[in-house]
Each structure stands twice: as structure tokens, then as C-alpha cells.
Amino acid sequence: MAADQRPDPASPTSHPAADPVLAAEGEHLAHARRCLLAMVDTAEHIADYGVDELASHALGALRAQRLTTLTADPNAPAFFGRTDREPDDGRRGPEVLHIGRRHVRDDAGDPVVIDWRAPIARGFYRATADEPMGVRLRRRFGFADGRLTSFEDEQLDRGEALGLDSELLRAEIERPRVGPMRDIVATIQPDQDELVRADLDTSLCVQGAPGTGKTAVGLHRAAYLLYTFPERLRRSGVLVVGPNQAFLHYIAQVLPSLGEGGITQSTVAGLLGHQARGDEPVALAVLKGDARLAEVIRRAVVSHARKPTEDLVAVVGTKRYRVYAHGLRRYVDDARRALGPGLRWAAARDRLRMQAAEDVRRQREDAGGAPTDAETARVARSQPVREWVDSVWPELTAPALLARLYDDPDFLARCAGTSLSEAEREALHRPAPRSLRTIRWTPADVVLLDEIDALLRPQDTFVHAVVDEAQDLSAMQCRAVARRCPLGSVTVLGDLAQATTPWAPGDWARTLDHLGHAAAVLPLTAGYRVPGEVLAVANRLLPHIAPGVPPATSVRQGEDAFRLVPGGTVAAEVRDCLAAPGSVGVIVPDARASAALEDLQAAGVAARLLDDGPDDGPDDAATRVTVVPASAAKGLEYDSVVVAEPAAIVAAEPSRLDGLRRLYVVLTRAVSRVRVVHAEPLPAELT
Numbered sequence: 001m002a003a004d005q006r007p008d009p010a011s012p013t014s015h016p017a018a019d020p021v022l023a024a025e026g027e028h029l030a031h032a033r034r035c036l037l038a039m040v041d042t043a044e045h046i047a048d049y050g051v052d053e054l055a056s057h058a059l060g061a062l063r064a065q066r067l068t069t070l071t072a073d074p075n076a077p078a079f080f081g082r083t084d085r086e087p088d089d090g091r092r093g094p095e096v097l098h099i100g101r102r103h104v105r106d107d108a109g110d111p112v113v114i115d116w117r118a119p120i121a122r123g124f125y126r127a128t129a130d131e132p133m134g135v136r137l138r139r140r141f142g143f144a145d146g147r148l149t150s151f152e153d154e155q156l157d158r159g160e161a162l163g164l165d166s167e168l169l170r171a172e173i174e175r176p177r178v179g180p181m182r183d184i185v186a187t188i189q190p191d192q193d194e195l196v197r198a199d200l201d202t203s204l205c206v207q208g209a210p211g212t213g214k215t216a217v218g219l220h221r222a223a224y225l226l227y228t229f230p231e232r233l234r235r236s237g238v239l240v241v242g243p244n245q246a247f248l249h250y251i252a253q254v255l256p257s258l259g260e261g262g263i264t265q266s267t268v269a270g271l272l273g274h275q276a277r278g279d280e281p282v283a284l285a286v287l288k289g290d291a292r293l294a295e296v297i298r299r300a301v302v303s304h305a306r307k308p309t310e311d312l313v314a315v316v317g318t319k320r321y322r323v324y325a326h327g328l329r330r331y332v333d334d335a336r337r338a339l340g341p342g343l344r345w346a347a348a349r350d351r352l353r354m355q356a357a358e359d360v361r362r363q364r365e366d367a368g369g370a371p372t373d374a375e376t377a378r379v380a381r382s383q384p385v386r387e388w389v390d391s392v393w394p395e396l397t398a399p400a401l402l403a404r405l406y407d408d409p410d411f412l413a414r415c416a417g418t419s420l421s422e423a424e425r426e427a428l429h430r431p432a433p434r435s436l437r438t439i440r441w442t443p444a445d446v447v448l449l450d451e452i453d454a455l456l457r458p459q460d461t462f463v464h465a466v467v468d469e470a471q472d473l474s475a476m477q478c479r480a481v482a483r484r485c486p487l488g489s490v491t492v493l494g495d496l497a498q499a500t501t502p503w504a505p506g507d508w509a510r511t512l513d514h515l516g517h518a519a520a521v522l523p524l525t526a527g528y529r530v531p532g533e534v535l536a537v538a539n540r541l542l543p544h545i546a547p548g549v550p551p552a553t554s555v556r557q558g559e560d561a562f563r564l565v566p567g568g569t570v571a572a573e574v575r576d577c578l579a580a581p582g583s584v585g586v587i588v589p590d591a592r593a594s595a596a597l598e599d600l601q602a603a604g605v606a607a608r609l610l611d612d613g614p615d616d617g618p619d620d621a622a623t624r625v626t627v628v629p630a631s632a633a634k635g636l637e638y639d640s641v642v643v644a645e646p647a648a649i650v651a652a653e654p655s656r657l658d659g660l661r662r663l664y665v666v667l668t669r670a671v672s673r674v675r676v677v678h679a680e681p682l683p684a685e686l687t
């Protein structure tokens with residue numbers, strides 16, 4: 001570990017506070033830092049000598065993991081809250097617990113800070129005046145530049161509870177956004193905490209309005225599960241699925257800052273073994289995303305299994321052995337029945353070769369021979385056996401199979417049965433080129449290729465998957481995620497009102513069905529990001545885009561938070577927004593993104609285009625203005641948002657419904673203010 005990553009033992013208390021409570025807490029903070037440093041030191045000096053090389057390697061990995069946990073976010077204060085609890089054992093005086101991002105103990109092994117995920121820390125998040133859960137006092141701490149500067153007490157035993165009126169919560173919510181998403185560990189709210197701490201075996205589906213903390217809840221749930229169920233999760237892990245690369249970069253730091261590295265964070269496309277390079281009409285992509293294609297694909301694979309009609313003759317030395325067709329038929333029938341997660345196509349080929357070779361071994365034993373395993377393996381590898389397997393159970397590849405389904409109408413018709421109409425089969429038809437390598441597979445194709453791959457060979461799996469923006473996934477994309485989490489549980493996060501893909505099923509029951517997990521659909525309605533003034537405008541779209549979805553309410557109203565600027569310029573509004581602290585997102589119709597960037601630069605405003613990569617360096621980080629194509633805005637947030645031409649944003653989508661939903665997403669990205677610049681009339685639904 002680099003020295004500059006170490007927690008600085010002096011920083012939080014180098015400015016002694018006058019308030020005696022603050023001074024005492026400051027001392028505890030300094031003590032906690034010293035203890036944390038000592039723990040880092042100990043972890044660094046542990047020798048990784050196990051009983052053997054494997055054990056030593058495991059010890060080394062454990063130590064590295066422990067160091068990552070201890071040194072994550074080295075400048076974060078060691079604790080952010082405290083509870084004073086009734087002592088369990090009748091001792092005098094309350095039991096004082098300081099709560100932070102990770103456990104800290106002193107030399108004697110006594111706890112100095114409790115990890116926020118420990119069961120005993122639950123009261124900090126959940127205790128109310130009505131149900132104090134043994135907590136007499138809850139104290140939250142405020143920090144400025146790493147210094148402890150304030151605290152806020154709720155004397156629950158006297159009926160005091162601030163709830164959303166907490167000043168520190170408000171300050172945290174309104175803190176200017178610069179850089180990637182932060183954790184919310186100090187201010188998780190009770191309804192969020194209930195979701196975060198749900199058991200590992202419980203699957204959840206959270207339907208939440210914009211800014212209600214769905215993403216935050218999903219990430220904190222991942223951290224909670226890793227802490228609470230280390231044995232079950234450290235090896236096969238947790239998968240976090242997000243909508244696009246920009247979003248993944250935005251959330252990338254949250255789990256590491258909570259001390260949890262090594263989690264797979266990916267888009268659905270990133271999980272697949274093939275890359276998309278082509279486009280296609282929306283209607284065709286919708287068809288390819290339909291769950292009916294799964295059965296078509298299964299039949300296409302199985303159709304390659306042939307019934308053996310002839311005996312197989314294997315040769316060992318100078319002798320020939322006949323394996324009869326009826327026995328071979330039984331092997332093939334068994335393989336066909338077992339095909340699925342328990343036996344993939346490629347493994348079945350190996351099994352068939354071995355079964356034929358075992359048959360030969362039995363014949364040789366019956367004849368008094370003593371065949372060795374090596375000899376049986378040689379028979380399994382021999383040419384007649386290989387040729388036999390190739391004839392009844394040929395090697396398959398996903399690209400060849402999908403290309404054939406598209407190319408050969410009779411084959412497609414046989415595999416589809418009655419599940420696809422003639423028109424649908426015709427829509428899928430595409431002549432195969434001579435070389436499969438030249439095919440430009442589309443995003444929907446690569447999901448189908450993955451469906452085929454899954455029948456051919458095993459894929460990586462996880463014990464828990466957090467699936468964000470799940471309302472946008474097609475049935476086939478859901479199946480691709482489900483395959484990667486076949487036994488564990490899922491946390492499904494989304495908002496039907498923000499669904500902007502025409503291939504999504506459009507209701508949670510079907511999405512959950514395709515994800516292969518039963519889950520209760522739980523609402524989150526308190527919005528932390530968007531001021532009430534802005535939500536009031538965005539919510540006008542709700543009856544048109546998602547009539548059944550409850551509107552979000554905001555935990556704060558905002559001031560001059562929403563303004564229409566007919567005939568204005570984006571550059572002028574951006575300059576105005578730059579007078580306030582924090583980030584500015586300029587959200588424009590996709591086709592206008594490059595031009596909008598040029599316009600801003602020509603007007604002397606430093607700006608960058610939202611890209612797939614992380615910040616490219618200090619210049620990037622210092623650029624407060626980001627031009628965001630409307631289609632990439634999902635999941636992101638900025639202190640100020642300037643929206644250009646809502647009517648064009650709506651018109652760019654394939655349908656009015658999708659367009660209005662896109663606009664709803666765009667209007668709900670701001671923490672403090674939204675300015676809508678337009679020359680064209682606004683969409684009627686907004687006014």
C-alpha cells in the first residue's frame with residue numbers, strides 16, 4: 001500500500017472544536033484512526049505461510065482482501081454516527097456504539113467502531129421514537145473537509161425523531177455532485193435499509209420513481225450481502241448489471257469505497273461472449289427479444305441429435321468390437337433428455353464417446369481381458385468413435401447455428417413449429433454470407449447467440465445479481481442474466497415509467513418470470529434527488545407514460561428549481577448554472593450532441609461529451625459541464641441540468657410513448673435546478 005493511502009491520524013482533530021461534545025467525539029475519531037492504522041500495519045506484516053502452497057496463496061488473498069477493506073477510502077472519517085443503547089446485561093450506563101464503514105478495534109480487541117452492516121448497527125438506521133429498538137440516543141456527525149464539525153442528536157427515549165427533517169441528511173442530499181456516485185451509508189433511510197438488509201435467499205423487485213435511491217440501495221445491498229454471507233459470496237460473488245458503460249463508470253467507486261472490491265459490474269452486453277457490430281429495424285429487435293425465441297433455439301440445437309441406425313465398430317489392437325445400434329440409441333436418447341444446465345451439448349459429446357468406449361471395455365472384460373483406463377480413453381479418442389459422435393451429435397457453434405436459422409426457411413419453420421407466424425419467420429430471414437466472420441451481429445443477435453452458447457457449454461455464475469434499470473430488458477436479456485444467477489437470488493431495480501426500450505415486457509411479473517426468480521414488488525416513492533418543484537412538472541407525464549405507477553414525492557421542494565426558457569440559448573443557461581456549485585448536465589437530442597458541444601466551446605464554455613470511459617485526467621475532472629445525449633442520461637445525475645428541445649428528444653424515439661418516457665428520464669436528472677431551453681413548442685403532455 002502506498003504511504004499516501006494511509007489514513008492520516010491527525011487530520012480530523014487537528015482543529016480542536018470548542019464544543020465539549022464535539023471535542024470528545026473528535027478525540028474518539030482520532031483514537032479510531034490510530035487503531036485503524038495499527039490494524040493496517042498488522043495486516044501488512046502478517047506472513048502468508050500456510051501448511052502448503054495452496055493454503056499460503058489463500059492466506060495471501062485473504063490478507064489482500066483485508067487490506068483493501070481497511071484502506072478503502074482512506075480519507076473518509078472512521079465513523080459517521082453513534083447510538084447509545086440500553087445495556088443488555090443490566091450494567092450501568094448506556095452501551096455506546098460508533099458506526100462507520102468498517103470495524104475498528106483497539107489493541108485489546110475491543111470494538112472502537114462498528115461496521116454499519118453488523119446486526120447491532122441496525123438500530124442506527126431503523127429505530128424510531130415509536131419503536132426505539134433499544135436505542136436511547138441516535139447521533140449523526142457532520143464533517144467538512146474531513147474535519148468533524150457538527151453533530152445532531154435524536155433522543156429517542158424522549159420521543160424525539162427527526163426523520164427526513166434531519167439537517168445533516170438534507171446537507172448530504174444537497175451536497176454538490178462532482179465526480180462519480182457516492183455511497184449513502186451515513187444516511188440510509190428506514191425503507192431503504194429494509195431492502196438493503198433483506199436475507200440472501202430473498203429476491204426483491206424495487207419499483208421506484210426517479211431519484212428514490214434504487215441504485216444506491218442495490219449497491220449497498222451488494223455490500224451488505226458480501227459482509228454478512230462471506231463464505232457463500234466471496235467465491236462466486238455478486239454481479240451488478242447496469243444499463244450502459246457511462247452508468248457503470250458513474251457507480252464504479254461506490255462498492256470499493258465501502259471496502260468491497262472484486263465485484264463484477266457489467267452491462268448485459270458485457271456478459272455475453274459475442275460482440276454486436278450491426279443495427280436492425282426496431283420491430284426486428286423486438287421480435288428477437290421475445291421469449292418465444294428461446295424454444296426455437298432449443299429445438300434448433302436438439303434437432304442436431306440424430307438417431308443411430310447402424311452399429312459402431314471399434315478397433316483395439318487387431319480386434320474389432322461391435323457396439324450395437326440399439327445401445328447407441330439409448331445413449332443418445334439419454335443425452336437428449338438430460339440436455340440442459342446438467343449436461344451441455346459439448347459435454348454430451350464427451351459423454352457419448354466415453355459410453356461407447358465403456359461398452360467396448362465391458363466386451364473385453366467379458367472376454368477375459370483386463371483393459372486399462374488408458375486403453376478405454378484411447379478407444380474414446382479413436383477415429384471410428386469420434387466419427388460416430390460427429391454423425392449423431394455433431395459439434396455446434398452458436399454463430400453457425402443462428403446463421404442457419406436465419407438463412408434456411410425450412411429449418412426455421414421446423415424449429416419454430418407454431419410459435420412464430422409466417423410473417424415473423426420471413427422477417428427473420430437473412431441469407432448467410434460465405435464466411436460467418438463477416439456477419440455483423442446486432443445487439444439482439446448476440447443475446448440469441450448467448451442463449452445458444454448456454455446450451456452448448458457452461459457459463460460463469462454468481463450467487464446474487466443486482467439488476468439495475470431492469471424495466472428496459474427484453475425477455476431474452478432477462479434470460480441471459482438469469483442463467484448467470486441460476487441458484488441464488490436477485491435484486492431487481494427499476495421504474496416502469498422510465499422504460500424506453502420497445503422490447504421490454506412492460507410489467508414486473510413478466511420480467512421476474514424471465515429472470516427466473518419470484519419476488520415481491522416493493523415501492524420506493526420518497527425522491528432524494530429531484531426537488532418537488534421539478535417533480536411536479538415531470539409527473540405531468542406520468543398519466544401518459546405509466547398510469548399505474550405512483551408519482552414520486554420529493555423530500556425537499558427546491559427554490560427556483562424549474563424554469564422554461566423559450567427562445568433562450570443553452571450556453572447562457574449553462575453559464576447561469578455555473579454560478580452555483582456542482583456539476584452541469586446539458587441533455588440534448590442524440591443527434592445534436594456533437595453540435596451542442598461545439599456551440600458551447602465556441603461560446604467559451606469548457607465542456608466535455610459524456611463518454612464510455614472514466615474521467616481522462618485532471619482536465620476532465622475539472623470540467624464541470626457534460627453534454628449528455630438524451631439516450632445515455634438514464635441513471636445519471638447532475639446538480640444543474642439544461643435540457644435542449646424536449647420536442648426533439650421525444651420525436652427521436654420510435655414511438656410517442658417511448659419519447660415521453662425518455663423526456664421523463666431527462667427531466668429527473670437534476671439535484672438542484674432544471675432549465676428547459678426550446679425553440680419548438682413543448683410536447684403537449686408537458687404543459
Ligand SMILES: Nc1ncnc2c1ncn2[C@@H]1O[C@H](COP(=O)(O)OP(=O)(O)OP(=O)(O)O)[C@@H](O)[C@H]1O
Nearest residue numbers: 184187188189210211212213214215216528529635
Ligand atoms: N438515504 C439517502 N441519503 C442521501 N442521499 C440519498 C439517499 N437515497 C438516495 N440518495 C441520493 O439520491 C440520488 C438518487 O439516488 P439513485 O441514483 O440511487 O436513485 P434511483 O432511484 O436509482 O434513480 P433513477 O431511477 O432516476 O436512476 C443519489 O445521489 C443518491 O446518492
